[in-house]
Amino acid sequence: MPADGPTILATSGGLRRADRIDWRPAPLTHHAVELAGVTGRAPRVCLVPTAVGDDPRLVMTFYDNAWRLGWDASHVALLPMPNVDDLRAHLLAQDVVWVWGGSVAGLLALWRLHGLDTVLREAWEAGVVLTGVSAGSICWHTGGTTDSFGPTLQPVINGLGLLPYANGVHHDSEPERRPTLRRLVAEGILPTAHATDDGAGLLYRGTELAEVLTERDGARAYRVEADGDGGATETELPFRRLPDRS
Structure with missing residues (x-):
């Protein structure tokens, strides 16, 4: 069953370091899977690693994690050619699409070349939960800093x-992210933006921000908007801390 409406969880997190493999899913990603509301079968989770050139090591670690968690895993690669015959049918059959970080400019160009921009909109409208980190967060918005x-x-x-x-990511961990986003919003290059610290996520129901979720103490999210006097204001948003997952 799809989610009960268009759902996006856009994050600067969702993964953490692990002892025996490179990384493992963190609470934000677990929550994205829970949002799909799957019962009676394994959730179908599809990784889209376009922004890192379909890195095979990343894909292997994803499958390792999915096996441990009991997900029905797949991935969509576009390089050197699509790895599935029908991208639309494959993505519409998923419960969750998880987009990795990397080059958001490269991701958007390749998606448009292969028609994934249209397919992902259709999947979103059909209730497939869309989530992702960094580039996988900015991509759903009008734009951001990259x-x-x-x-x-x-x-x-x-x-x-x-x-x-617009969307700002890594708001607390990369020093130029905050002032650059505020300047671009003040100048009208970007519209009103929502920004996330590392470990924070933005849950949208339809096109409205429904909730800010965090998986790390101290992580926050913000609304950045032009103040009408050539500057921009930044307002911290209320949040809910997700429980830790083993």
């Missing part, structure tokens, strides 16, 4: 636009 073009942050303004806001 290092896709080099170490100096630049605006990306051609996100999928499923959500009518």
